[in-house]
Structures are given as structure tokens and as C-alpha cells.
Amino acid sequence: MRITAVETGRRGVRLRSSFRTALREVTDFEVVTVWVRTDDGVTGCSEVVGTARITGETNASIEEAVNKVLGPVLIGRDLSDYSVALTDAAAAMVGNTTAKCGLDVAVHRAVAAWRAITLSELLGAAPRPIATDVTLSLAAPPVMAAEAARRANEGFGALKLKVGGPVALDIERIQAVARAVPATVALRVDANQAWTAKQALEVIGAVTAAGVTLEFLEQPVPAADLTGLAAVTARIPVPVVADESAHSAADVRRLADAGACDVVNIKLAKCGGLQAALEVAAVACAGGLGVLFGSMLESGTGVAATVALASRVAAEQVHDLDAGWWAEVQSGAVYEPPLVRAEDGVAAP
Ligand SMILES: [Mg+2]
Structure with a gap:
């Protein structure tokens, strides 16, 4: 054929x-x-x-x-x-x-x-729903806190807070969200490169001192600043996830060698698809790094491919695959928080 x-x-x-x-x-x-x-x-x-x-x-x-x-x-x-x-x-x-x-x-x-x-079966795994976090958009602390409470009520067990400075406001955002949800809800923070290493230490130090437990901190510093990323990873008690710093298998090898993170966020659009993502995941595992699957802001059909991949690699992990949930009209991926599954028709459109 x-x-x-x-x-x-x-x-x-x-x-x-x-x-x-x-x-x-x-x-x-x-x-x-x-x-x-x-x-x-x-x-x-x-x-x-x-x-x-x-x-x-x-x-x-x-x-x-x-x-x-x-x-x-x-x-x-x-x-x-x-x-x-x-x-x-x-x-x-x-x-x-x-x-x-x-x-x-x-x-x-x-x-x-x-x-x-199904696509999952082609990748070597039975199709299964995958747990995902949901993102809290960057906003004023009370707005993020109210949204956090709503998402937790809807059934999400992990929230990913977008922060982005100024640092004092980010500290407020994290504390406000932590107060708004039960302690059983995992809190993830994604700075999308907005901080310096020093600022990252300041924020994590402040929220930790206030009794807030974070599941991880994602991409605190600019993508190219591996020295800063390594410094943050060495000095905070919270696992550090590399996202914008981790596109290819070569990037992930460099991150592992530099001790610059604990986990990598793998996205199909950053590495070039399913075949490349399997290679990136293998390099991460060989380098002692954890694997988290994420997506760009994309459609449910886009996310469904990563859901299939997650069923093969790290199926028990709570991934970062809420992009399709944000669509007004959902297609390709079906969300029943905290789970997402690939829609049946996607394998054979
Ligand atoms: Mg990210």
C-alpha cells in the first residue's frame, strides 16, 4: 500500500x-x-x-x-x-x-x-484514559484562586498555575491558589521562562516557608540558561521540569549531563512527532530523568496522539494534556476530568 x-x-x-x-x-x-x-x-x-x-x-x-x-x-x-x-x-x-x-x-x-x-495499539499499548492536569491562566491572585476552586470541583486533581512576574505577585498567586483548594490537589507551577534563577529561589523559598507544597516547578528560567536551570534544580526541594529547554533528544541528553532538571516535558510539536518522542523519552529515562507529556495550545485531535503515546510510556503519570479541554467544541479527545481519552474515530477518520 x-x-x-x-x-x-x-x-x-x-x-x-x-x-x-x-x-x-x-x-x-x-x-x-x-x-x-x-x-x-x-x-x-x-x-x-x-x-x-x-x-x-x-x-x-x-x-x-x-x-x-x-x-x-x-x-x-x-x-x-x-x-x-x-x-x-x-x-x-x-x-x-x-x-x-x-x-x-x-x-x-x-x-x-x-x-x-487504534493508534495506542500501533504504539504497543492498549488504549486507556490518561490523567491530566488543567492549566490556570495567568491572572490576578483572586481570579486564579476562584478558577482553581472551580477546576478542583470539576474533578481535576492537578492544577498547573501559569505565573510570569512580578515575583511578589507570583508568590501571592501561588499562595492564593493553595488556600482555595484541598491539600489533596497537586499544584504545579509553570513560569514559562519568566524568572531569573535568583527569582525562582526567592519564590520557591517564600511559598515553601508559607507551608505550600508544590509538585513541581516548570521552566523557571529562559530556555538557553542551563546554568540557571541547574542552579535552581540543585537548590530547591521541588522537582524542576524542563519544557522550552527540552525539544530534541540532544537537548535532553545535555540537560541530563548538566543535572539541569529532574523531569522533561515532552511535546510532539517540539520534537517532531511520535517516533521522535519515543526516542526523547528513552534518552530521558537513560539519563535518569522523569517524563511528562504535554501539548501546545492545540486541538483535541492533536492531543489525542499524545494520549495514545502516554498509554505506552508513563501511563500512570498525571500528564499535561488539557489543551483539547479548552476548546468550546471538543473533538478528537474526550475529557472526563481528571481523565482524557482519545476518541474512537480518530484512529480511522
Ligand atoms: Mg510549559
Whole structure:
């Protein structure tokens, strides 16, 4: 069975409420849909979103990369040899990991559809729901506290607080959220690169002294500041997660060698898809680092691929896969907090 066409399209996603981090505010966005078709009528599809500040890609650059560079490598290739075909396509272009992810997931879904199995089964695991946190958008402390209470009531057992300075306000935000929810709710803090190492130590010192327990601190300092990240990891009692610092397997090896974090947040769009993510996870485990799966602000169909991957790797972990929950109209991933599962139809659209 040979691949005969690779196509792209666009679709709009409106959020249930605006999503704010230290880097940006979003109320709606467009996704790029990637279809892979074969001579036997089998189709696989995926949805990805250009996140310029993280991977340097836009939806337009994704379409250009898929249609002009990566896709043509796959035309005429046999689905039974999909892994080599994807490796060849990825080698045709440096970077452009979100475009590569779109193609990788669409091809995996085509193979799953051809074999009449789910994406999880193709990856070597039974489909199962995966626990996820939910993000608390960056806002004033009382607003974040009220939202935290609502999310805990809805059934989420882990909350990821977006912070972003000034430091005194971030300390207030964390304490306000901690007061608003039962102690059984895990609190994760994501600074999205907003602090210096010194500021990170100040915030964690202050909230710890106030009796707040954090499950982890994600990306406190700028992506390139491995020295700062290592200093924070060495000095705080809270595990440190690398996100923007951890794109590729090579990045993760560097982080492990530098003792710069405890856990890596793996996202398909940062590394280039399922095949690359399995390699990144293997490097993390070999380096003694924990693995957490996350996603960009993307559609449920995008998240569903990572849900399938999480069923194979670290299925017991509470992952960071709430992106599809933010959509006003949900598709691809079904949320029953704190769980998310891949929708049945996604394996064979
Ligand atoms: Mg993050």
C-alpha cells in the first residue's frame, strides 16, 4: 500500500475562555490539518498548530514544509515501511518540528487504520484514559484562586498555575491558589521562562516557608540558561521540569549531563512527532530523568496522539494534556476530568 497524496487544510478553534501565559494571550486559533492518503483508500490525519515563540513555526510555514519539502519525500513510499519513510522525510529539512509532527501523526494514523487497530495499539499499548492536569491562566491572585476552586470541583486533581512576574505577585498567586483548594490537589507551577534563577529561589523559598507544597516547578528560567536551570534544580526541594529547554533528544541528553532538571516535558510539536518522542523519552529515562507529556495550545485531535503515546510510556503519570479541554467544541479527545481519552474515530477518520 503506497502513499499517493499528502494534503493540508485549516480549521478554526474557539476557546471556552481566554488562555493567558507569560508569553501570550489566546482566545481562538487555527489548526493545520494534515491528511495522508494511499492508493488503497486508507487515510490518516492529524492537526497541528504553529507556535512561533516555541518552535519558530507558523501555520503558513507548516503548510509550506509539509507540501513542498516533507510530504513529497513520502509520495510513493510503502506504508509497511513507514518508520524509515518518516526518518527520511525528517532528514529532508532541519527544524520544522511541528510540520514533521503533523506528517508523523497522520502517517501513524494511516497505518493504524490500515491494520484496523487504534493508534495506542500501533504504539504497543492498549488504549486507556490518561490523567491530566488543567492549566490556570495567568491572572490576578483572586481570579486564579476562584478558577482553581472551580477546576478542583470539576474533578481535576492537578492544577498547573501559569505565573510570569512580578515575583511578589507570583508568590501571592501561588499562595492564593493553595488556600482555595484541598491539600489533596497537586499544584504545579509553570513560569514559562519568566524568572531569573535568583527569582525562582526567592519564590520557591517564600511559598515553601508559607507551608505550600508544590509538585513541581516548570521552566523557571529562559530556555538557553542551563546554568540557571541547574542552579535552581540543585537548590530547591521541588522537582524542576524542563519544557522550552527540552525539544530534541540532544537537548535532553545535555540537560541530563548538566543535572539541569529532574523531569522533561515532552511535546510532539517540539520534537517532531511520535517516533521522535519515543526516542526523547528513552534518552530521558537513560539519563535518569522523569517524563511528562504535554501539548501546545492545540486541538483535541492533536492531543489525542499524545494520549495514545502516554498509554505506552508513563501511563500512570498525571500528564499535561488539557489543551483539547479548552476548546468550546471538543473533538478528537474526550475529557472526563481528571481523565482524557482519545476518541474512537480518530484512529480511522
Ligand atoms: Mg510549559
